[in-house]
Amino acid sequence: MVRRAVLVLAALALLAGGVTPVVHADEQPPVPQQDPFYAPPNPLPAGAPGDVIRSRKVDWHPEPFRVLPAPVRAYQVLHLSTSATGARNAVSATVLVPPTAWTGAGPRPLIAYAMGTQGLGDECAPSYHLRSGTEVEIAFLAQALLKGWAVAVTDYEGLGTPGTHTYAVGQSEGRALLDTARAATRLPEAQLDPNAPIGAFGYSQGGQAAAWAGELQATYAPELNLVGIAEGGVPSDMNEVAAFNNGGIGAGLVVAAAVGYSTAYPELPFAAFLNQRGKDVTTKVREACVAEIALLAPFTRLNDLTTTPDLINHPAWQARLAQNKLGTVKPAAPVYLYHGTLDELIPYSGAKKLRDRYCGVGADLQWTPIPLAGHIVAVSVWGTNALNWLGDRFAGKSTRPSC
Structure with a gap:
C-alpha cells in the first residue's frame, strides 16, 4: 500500500506542473488540544449544518514524504453539524483539491x-495526522486526487474538537460526513460546485459513516447530489459486533464503542457502573489512538469492567443500538458493499445480513464478498475497486445490482 502511495504521489507531483514544494522539516503543527482552530466559538454562530465557521490553508504532508507537502490545495475547516440527538455542534475536517483544472x-x-x-x-484526528504526515490511510486519497476529484475528509464529532469522540455512533458519523461535504462545497477557496456529484467512501468505521450518510441524506441533506456510496467492512449492527469481539482481540474497540455511545447518549447507564479497572481502562481509551486501544484490553469482557453485568442488554442501550442499526432505510444512492469472508473484527455474517436488509428495502446494491480476506486485507486488495466504482457513478454508467 505504501508503494502504491509513493507512485500516486509522484504522479500528483507531475500533475502539479513541476511545482517545487517548500520544505518545512522543522515545523510540526500543534496538537489539536493546543490549537485554537479546533475550539468552536461559544455560543456557536447562527447558521445551517455544513456552514463554515472558519477555515485555513494548510500543507498536507503524506507518508512517506513527511517533510514535503503534497502538491494539492489543502484546507482545514471547522463547520456546523448535528449530534446523534439533534443538538447543534461543530466538526473539523480537511478539504483537498487537485492543483489542475x-x-x-x-x-x-x-x-x-x-x-x-x-x-x-x-x-x-485525521486533519492533524494529514498535516503532520502520520496518517496511514492515504493511498485512496491520492488516487482520488489523481483522478481530478476533490476530497473532503471528516474528523467526526469530538475528534480534534473538544469533547469525547462519539465513536461507532452511526447517526453522528453520517451527519458529520454529509456536513463535511456541504462545507467543502460552501468553501469559496475550494471552488467546488454546490451541485457537484458526490461519492461517499469509507471502510470499517468509515464504511459505517458512509453507509449512514447514504441512509440519512434524503432527509438530512437532500440538496446534496449524492450519486454513490462505497462502503466496506461495515459494522452495521453494534449488538452483533460487540458480541463477536467481547473477550476477543477486538475487545478494546468494544470498550471504545461503549465510551462513544455513552458520550452520544448521556442517559445510558455506563460510567456509574464501572469498577476500578473499568474506570482505568476507559480513561485511557478516551485519550488513545487505535494502535494503543488494541493493546489496552485484549481478551477482556465488558463484564470484567463493570459492577453490574450485561449493561448492553439494558433497555436504554438496546433502544439506542437499534437506532444505529443499518439497513432499515433505503439508501438515497446506489451502494457498493464489500467484506472479507475471514474478517476477524467485523463478522462476515453481519455483512450478509446487511446485504439482505438492503435488498429488502429496495436498495440499488452491488455486493462483493472478498474470499479468504481479513479486515485489513479486504480494503488493501479491494478499496481501489470501490473507488473506481464511484468513478463509474460520476460518469453516469449503469449499475449492476445484486438484489
Whole structure:
C-alpha cells in the first residue's frame, strides 16, 4: 500500500506542473488540544449544518514524504453539524483539491471520505495526522486526487474538537460526513460546485459513516447530489459486533464503542457502573489512538469492567443500538458493499445480513464478498475497486445490482 502511495504521489507531483514544494522539516503543527482552530466559538454562530465557521490553508504532508507537502490545495475547516440527538455542534475536517483544472464533463466530483478507526484522543484526528504526515490511510486519497476529484475528509464529532469522540455512533458519523461535504462545497477557496456529484467512501468505521450518510441524506441533506456510496467492512449492527469481539482481540474497540455511545447518549447507564479497572481502562481509551486501544484490553469482557453485568442488554442501550442499526432505510444512492469472508473484527455474517436488509428495502446494491480476506486485507486488495466504482457513478454508467 505504501508503494502504491509513493507512485500516486509522484504522479500528483507531475500533475502539479513541476511545482517545487517548500520544505518545512522543522515545523510540526500543534496538537489539536493546543490549537485554537479546533475550539468552536461559544455560543456557536447562527447558521445551517455544513456552514463554515472558519477555515485555513494548510500543507498536507503524506507518508512517506513527511517533510514535503503534497502538491494539492489543502484546507482545514471547522463547520456546523448535528449530534446523534439533534443538538447543534461543530466538526473539523480537511478539504483537498487537485492543483489542475477539472476537464471532465460537468462540475468536479467530490469524495466525502470517512476514515477507518483512528481512535478517540484528539491527536488521532485525521486533519492533524494529514498535516503532520502520520496518517496511514492515504493511498485512496491520492488516487482520488489523481483522478481530478476533490476530497473532503471528516474528523467526526469530538475528534480534534473538544469533547469525547462519539465513536461507532452511526447517526453522528453520517451527519458529520454529509456536513463535511456541504462545507467543502460552501468553501469559496475550494471552488467546488454546490451541485457537484458526490461519492461517499469509507471502510470499517468509515464504511459505517458512509453507509449512514447514504441512509440519512434524503432527509438530512437532500440538496446534496449524492450519486454513490462505497462502503466496506461495515459494522452495521453494534449488538452483533460487540458480541463477536467481547473477550476477543477486538475487545478494546468494544470498550471504545461503549465510551462513544455513552458520550452520544448521556442517559445510558455506563460510567456509574464501572469498577476500578473499568474506570482505568476507559480513561485511557478516551485519550488513545487505535494502535494503543488494541493493546489496552485484549481478551477482556465488558463484564470484567463493570459492577453490574450485561449493561448492553439494558433497555436504554438496546433502544439506542437499534437506532444505529443499518439497513432499515433505503439508501438515497446506489451502494457498493464489500467484506472479507475471514474478517476477524467485523463478522462476515453481519455483512450478509446487511446485504439482505438492503435488498429488502429496495436498495440499488452491488455486493462483493472478498474470499479468504481479513479486515485489513479486504480494503488493501479491494478499496481501489470501490473507488473506481464511484468513478463509474460520476460518469453516469449503469449499475449492476445484486438484489
